[in-house]
Amino acid sequence: MECCRNLEQIDIDPNKNKIVLVGNPNVGKSIFFNYLTDTYVSVSNYPGTTLDISSGNYKDKIVLDTPGVYGVSSFNDEEKVARDIILSADIVINVVDAVHLERDLFLTQQLIDMGKKVVVALNMMDEAKNRGLNIDIDELEKELGIRVVPTVAVKKKGFSDLENNIDKAQKGKISLKQDMEKELDNINENVENRADSLLILEGDENVASFHNKKPREYREKVYMQRRNRVNKIVEKVITKEMTNKNIGDKIGSLLLRPLTGIPILLLLLYALYQFVGVFVAQTLVGITEEMIMIEIYQPFIIDLVSSFIAPQSLIGKILIGEFGVLTMTVTYIFGLLLPLVAGFYLFLSLLEDSGYMPRIAALVDRGLTYLGLNGRAIIPMLLGFGCVTMATVTTRLLGSKREKIIAIFLLGLAIPCSAQLGVIAGLIAPLGFKYFVIYVVTIFLVYAIAGTFLNKVLPGESTDLLIDLPPVRVPEFRNIIKKTYLKSKYFIVEAGPIFAGGAVGITLLKEGGVLQWIQNAVAPFIVGWLKLPKETTEAFIMGIIRRDFGAAGLNSLALTSDQTLVALIVITLFVPCIAAMLVMIKEQGIKQAAMVWLGSWIAAFTVGGIVALFI
Amino acid sequence: MTLAEIDRGSDFKVKRIPDDIIRIQTLRMGISEGSKLNCNEKIPGGPIIVKHNYQEIAIGRNLAKDIEIELFTEGSD
Numbered sequence: 001m002e003c004c005r006n007l008e009q010i011d012i013d014p015n016k017n018k019i020v021l022v023g024n025p026n027v028g029k030s031i032f033f034n035y036l037t038d039t040y041v042s043v044s045n046y047p048g049t050t051l052d053i054s055s056g057n058y059k060d061k062i063v064l065d066t067p068g069v070y071g072v073s074s075f076n077d078e079e080k081v082a083r084d085i086i087l088s089a090d091i092v093i094n095v096v097d098a099v100h101l102e103r104d105l106f107l108t109q110q111l112i113d114m115g116k117k118v119v120v121a122l123n124m125m126d127e128a129k130n131r132g133l134n135i136d137i138d139e140l141e142k143e144l145g146i147r148v149v150p151t152v153a154v155k156k157k158g159f160s161d162l163e164n165n166i167d168k169a170q171k172g173k174i175s176l177k178q179d180m181e182k183e184l185d186n187i188n189e190n191v192e193n194r195a196d197s198l199l200i201l202e203g204d205e206n207v208a209s210f211h212n213k214k215p216r217e218y219r220e221k222v223y224m225q226r227r228n229r230v231n232k233i234v235e236k237v238i239t240k241e242m243t244n245k246n247i248g249d250k251i252g253s254l255l256l257r258p259l260t261g262i263p264i265l266l267l268l269l270y271a272l273y274q275f276v277g278v279f280v281a282q283t284l285v286g287i288t289e290e291m292i293m294i295e296i297y298q299p300f301i302i303d304l305v306s307s308f309i310a311p312q313s314l315i316g317k318i319l320i321g322e323f324g325v326l327t328m329t330v331t332y333i334f335g336l337l338l339p340l341v342a343g344f345y346l347f348l349s350l351l352e353d354s355g356y357m358p359r360i361a362a363l364v365d366r367g368l369t370y371l372g373l374n375g376r377a378i379i380p381m382l383l384g385f386g387c388v389t390m391a392t393v394t395t396r397l398l399g400s401k402r403e404k405i406i407a408i409f410l411l412g413l414a415i416p417c418s419a420q421l422g423v424i425a426g427l428i429a430p431l432g433f434k435y436f437v438i439y440v441v442t443i444f445l446v447y448a449i450a451g452t453f454l455n456k457v458l459p460g461e462s463t464d465l466l467i468d469l470p471p472v473r474v475p476e477f478r479n480i481i482k483k484t485y486l487k488s489k490y491f492i493v494e495a496g497p498i499f500a501g502g503a504v505g506i507t508l509l510k511e512g513g514v515l516q517w518i519q520n521a522v523a524p525f526i527v528g529w530l531k532l533p534k535e536t537t538e539a540f541i542m543g544i545i546r547r548d549f550g551a552a553g554l555n556s557l558a559l560t561s562d563q564t565l566v567a568l569i570v571i572t573l574f575v576p577c578i579a580a581m582l583v584m585i586k587e588q589g590i591k592q593a594a595m596v597w598l599g600s601w602i603a604a605f606t607v608g609g610i611v612a613l614f615i
Numbered sequence: 616m617t618l619a620e621i622d623r624g625s626d627f628k629v630k631r632i633p634d635d636i637i638r639i640q641t642l643r644m645g646i647s648e649g650s651k652l653n654c655n656e657k658i659p660g661g662p663i664i665v666k667h668n669y670q671e672i673a674i675g676r677n678l679a680k681d682i683e684i685e686l687f688t689e690g691s692d
C-alpha cells in the first residue's frame with residue numbers, strides 16, 4: 001500500500017454517505033456491523049493485505065467495518081487500512097469498551113482531533129457493571145463534546161438509541177494545545193483537510209506523500225497532549241471503582257501461569273490434533289476427497305472433457321491427466337485442502353475470539369525468541385501444520401522482514417502440513433515408539449538449529465512482543481462462523497489459481513522429460529548416501545508437487561524400518577509443495593524462494609544421510 | 616531497575632521507555648512514563664505481563680530490559 005487512497009479499489013458506491021465503524025480490537029464492532037447491515041453485505045479484500053473489508057447498506061448510507069486499531073496511524077497493515085477508511089468517512093461510529101476507557105478513548109480523542117463527526121457506542125456496559133465500574137455518561141459527553149450511547153452489543157441493548165443518534169454525530173472538543181493547533185493550521189493552509197493535516201502533523205508518511213508534503217515530527221508531542229487530556233477525562237467520569245475479579249480474569253491468569261498454562265496448552269494441541277488431524281483429515285476428507293471427488297466428480301469430469309478433447313493430447317493431459325487442472329487440482333483444493341483449512345480456521349477463530357491466542361503467544365514467546373521470532377509467530381507456525389501455503393500468507397502479520405524470512409524458511413523446511421502428516425503418521429506408527437521418537441526429535445532439532453542459525457546470520461533485529469491481552473470470554477457463534485468462512489474463502493481464491501498453475505507446470509515438465517531427468521540425476525545420491533532403493537526417487541519428485549504424494553509414494557515400496565524412517569525424514573524436510581513455493585515467490589521474491597528451495601534440498605539430504613549413517 | 620527485574624505482584628512506576636516506537640505504542644494503550652502498574656505475571660525467561668486498571672499487556676523480556684522502572688508501595692507516592 002503505497003498511497004493512502006486505496007479505497008477506490010474496493011467495490012463501494014462513491015456517491016453514498018459512509019458510516020464507518022471504528023474501535024480497538026475486540027470491542028464488539030462486528031456485532032454492530034451485523035446489526036446495522038442485515039440484508040446485503042459485501043466483503044472485499046483490501047489490496048495488498050490479507051484483510052477483508054465488510055461493507056453493507058444502512059438506509060441510504062453505506063456502513064464499513066474496519067480492523068481493530070489502537071489509533072489512526074500506519075504501524076501495520078491493519079492500521080493503514082483502518083486509516084484509509086476513516087479518512088473517507090462521513091460519520092464515525094466509535095465503539096468503545098467501557099472497561100478499557102483509558103485505552104480506548106485515545107482513539108476516540110484522535111478521531112475528534114481529526115475533525116470527524118463522531119458518535120460513541122459505549123459498549124460492554126454489562127462487564128463494566130460487573131466489575132463495579134460506574135461511568136458518568138453525561139459528564140463523558142460533555143468532556144468529549146459528542147454523543148455517547150451506552151450499549152451491550154451481545155444483548156442488543158442500546159442499539160435503537162444508537163440508531164437515533166447516528167445523524168447526531170458531531171465534531172467534538174479538540175485535545176491539541178495552542179502550539180500544535182497552530183502547526184496544524186499551517187499545514188492545513190494547502191492541504192485543506194483537517195484529518196489529513198493532523199496525520200501529517202503526526203508524521204504519517206503515506207498521507208504526507210499523498211499531498212506532496214514532508215511528514216512532521218510532532219507525533220509524540222501531539223500524542224502526549226492527547227494522552228493527558230484522556231487521562232483527565234477518565235479520572236473525571238469514572239466515579240466508583242472496586243476490584244471485583246470475575247471468572248474470565250481467573251481463567252485468564254490460569255492460562256498464562258506456566259504451571260497451569262503449559263498443561264492446558266498441551267491439552268489444547270491434543271484437541272487440535274484430534275479435531276483436525278483425525279476427524280477432519282481422515283474421516284471428513286475420506287468423504288470429501290475419496291467419495292465425492294475421486295469416485296463421483298473425477299469420472300464425471302473426465303467423461304465430459306473426453307467427449308471434446310483427446311485425453312492423450314497435451315491439452316487433455318493438462319486438463320484431466322494425472323496432474324490435471326480439472327482433476328487433481330480441483331480434487332486437491334476442494335476435497336482435501338478446503339476441509340482442512342476450514343477446520344484449522346475454525347479452531348483458530350475460537351482461540352482468537354475467546355482471548356486465548358494472545359496468551360499462547362505470551363507463553364511460547366521465550367522459545368521463539370531463540371529463533372529470531374516472537375510469540376506472534378505462533379499463528380503461522382500453528383497454521384503450517386494445516387497448510388504451509390496458507391501459513392506463508394499469514395506471515396505478513398509479523399513485525400519485520402527478517403522475521404518473515406525466518407518464519408517462511410522454517411515453514412518450508414520443517415513443518416509437515418496436515419495432508420502429509422496423515423500419511424507420515426500411517427507409515428511411522430507400525431515401526432514402533434523408538435522410530436517415532438527419532439523422527440520427532442530429528443525434525444525438531446532441524447527446526448531449532450535452522451532457526452537459531454538464521455537468527456545469527458540474518459542482519460537486522462527482530463521485533464519484541466508487545467501485545468494487549470483481551471479478557472477471556474465465551475466467543476460469539478456467529479462471529480466464529482463468519483470469520484472461518486471469510487478466511488477459508490480468501491485462501492481458496494488466493495491459492496486456487498496458484499495450485500492450478502503449479503499443476504500445469506508439472507504436467508509440462510513431465511511431458512517434456514524434465515522430471516525424468518531430475519530423477520536420474522539424483523538417483524545415485526539416493527542409493528549411495530541415503531541407502532534407499534532407487535525407486536524412492538520417484539516419491540521425492542512427487543513430493544515437489546504435493547507433499548502428501550511424496551509420502552504416499554513411499555507406501556508402495558518395500559522398505560525396511562530404517563529406510564522408512566530415513567525416507568520420512570527426508571520427505572518432511574524436503575521442498576515445500578509447488579503451491580507453497582509460488583506463494584513464497586509472491587511474498588518474498590524469487591531469490592528468497594529459491595534459497596528456501598535449495599536450502600530444503602540440502603537440509604533434507606544432509607540430515608537424511610546423517611540419520612542413515614547412525615541407525 | 617528495569618522491568619525485567621521485577622517480581623510478580625509488585626507495583627511499580629514507569630520511569631523511562633527509550634525506544635521511540637514502543638513509547639508511542641504504549642502511550643496509545645494507556646501507559647506512559649509515570650504510569651503506575653502492577654506486574655501480574657512473569658513467565659520464566661519470557662514476557663512480563665503488566666496490568667493497568669483492567670488491561671493486561673504482555674511485554675517481551677528483551678523489551679522489558681530496556682524499560683526503566685521504580686518500585687513503589689501503596690501510599691508511598
Ligand SMILES: Nc1nc2c(ncn2[C@@H]2O[C@H](COP(=O)(O)OP(=O)(O)O)[C@@H](O)[C@H]2O)c(=O)[nH]1
Nearest residue numbers: 025026027028029030031124152153154475476
Ligand atoms: N459481555 C459482553 N461481550 C461483548 C459485548 N460486545 C461484544 N462482546 C464480545 O466481545 C467479543 C468481540 O466482539 P467482536 O464483535 O468480534 O469485536 P470486534 O473485534 O471489535 O469486531 C465477542 O466475543 C463478543 O461476543 C458486550 O456488550 N458485552
Ligand SMILES: [Mg+2]
Nearest residue numbers: 028029030031
Ligand atoms: Mg471484528
